[in-house]
Amino acid sequence: MEDPARPGAGGAKRAAWKWSLLAGLIGVLIGALAMAAASGFFVRRYLLAHPEILPEAMERLQAREAAAAQREVAPALDRHRASLETPYHGAWAGAQQPEIVLVEFFDYACTYCRASNPHIERLLREDSGLRVVWREFPVLGPLSEEAAVASLAAARAGRFRAFYDRLFASGRPTEATIAAARESVGIAAASLDDEARRELEKNFELGRAIRAQGTPTFVVGDQVLQGAVGYEALRDAIAAARAARG
Numbered sequence: 001m002e003d004p005a006r007p008g009a010g011g012a013k014r015a016a017w018k019w020s021l022l023a024g025l026i027g028v029l030i031g032a033l034a035m036a037a038a039s040g041f042f043v044r045r046y047l048l049a050h051p052e053i054l055p056e057a058m059e060r061l062q063a064r065e066a067a068a069a070q071r072e073v074a075p076a077l078d079r080h081r082a083s084l085e086t087p088y089h090g091a092w093a094g095a096q097q098p099e100i101v102l103v104e105f106f107d108y109a110c111t112y113c114r115a116s117n118p119h120i121e122r123l124l125r126e127d128s129g130l131r132v133v134w135r136e137f138p139v140l141g142p143l144s145e146e147a148a149v150a151s152l153a154a155a156r157a158g159r160f161r162a163f164y165d166r167l168f169a170s171g172r173p174t175e176a177t178i179a180a181a182r183e184s185v186g187i188a189a190a191s192l193d194d195e196a197r198r199e200l201e202k203n204f205e206l207g208r209a210i211r212a213q214g215t216p217t218f219v220v221g222d223q224v225l226q227g228a229v230g231y232e233a234l235r236d237a238i239a240a241a242r243a244a245r246g
Contacts, residue, residue: 073224076209084206084219087133088199091155099129100241102234103219105137105207108147108173110215112228117168119231123238130238134164135203137215145192145200147173150182152199153190163187 077084085101104120106113120132136151138144147167154163162185170177182189190196207217210224218225218234221241225233 073210074222076211077219077222077224080206080209083202084135084210085133087155088135088152089155090158090160091134091136091151092131093161094124094127094131095129098131099245100127100220100238101131101133102238103133103135105135105203105212105215105217105219107136107138107140107144107215108151108167109138109140109144111172113216114168116216116228116230119234122231123234127238129242134160135206136200137203137207137212137217138200139215143173143175143178146175147178148200149192149196150178150187150190152196153187154182154185156195157185157187159185159187 084103102120102123104113104116123130124132136148138148151160151163151167154160163181166184167173167177167181170181179189192200206212210217210219212224213226216228218229218237220234220237221244223237223240225237
């Protein structure tokens with residue numbers, strides 16, 4: 001009979017088998033690590049030899065991330081659709097009875113917003129069913145806010161587009177160019193009254209809801225487009241929104 005206090009022949013065999021199994025597992029692990037290291041080495045060599053695939057990989061990654069972001073903001077777009085697409089007084093252009101609404105969050109101090117203006121004008125000329133709604137989103141400092149307050153006053157007076165075009169044509173806003181734009185459209189100096197404050201607060205809430213990263217941010221249909229994406233991207237988004245309507 002075996003003494004449980006010290007292993008006999010059966011215990012010795014079991015101990016030897018366990019050590020053999022452990023050694024085998026360690027060997028497999030070392031082999032796997034070596035293969036991974038070798039694989040990483042060859043992948044690096046391949047990428048260095050074929051750098052042209054990197055932009056394509058980056059584009060695919062960006063497209064995947066953009067698609068994921070669109071899925072995340074889709075509920076917010078549905079929830080806030082009416083608020084997004086309802087203009088503040090006269091801060092809109094295009095169709096009276098629109099088929100599609102393109103919303104732009106903008107800042108008068110934003111050079112990318114200024115660069116996007118010709119694309120918006122072209123889309124309005126080409127698409128009789130399009131309405132553009134502009135939402136003040138002054139994120140670039142005190143003069144941006146001062147320009148937005150004057151712009152809201154112009155919208156209330158029915159002179160938004162004249163003020164918008166004049167101030168953007170003047171370059172980055174200053175106290176002098178804002179005053180000149182106001183005077184050119186015949187509106188008095190404006191202050192941040194309760195109505196203007198509520199509108200700006202609403203726009204910032206909407207911006208947070210759709211995860212606007214700055215200006216310009218465009219909303220059309222179920223898409224949020226960040227930055228100066230260009231005429232083709234906006235045209236394609238409008239076409240997609242129209243197709244989704246059936």
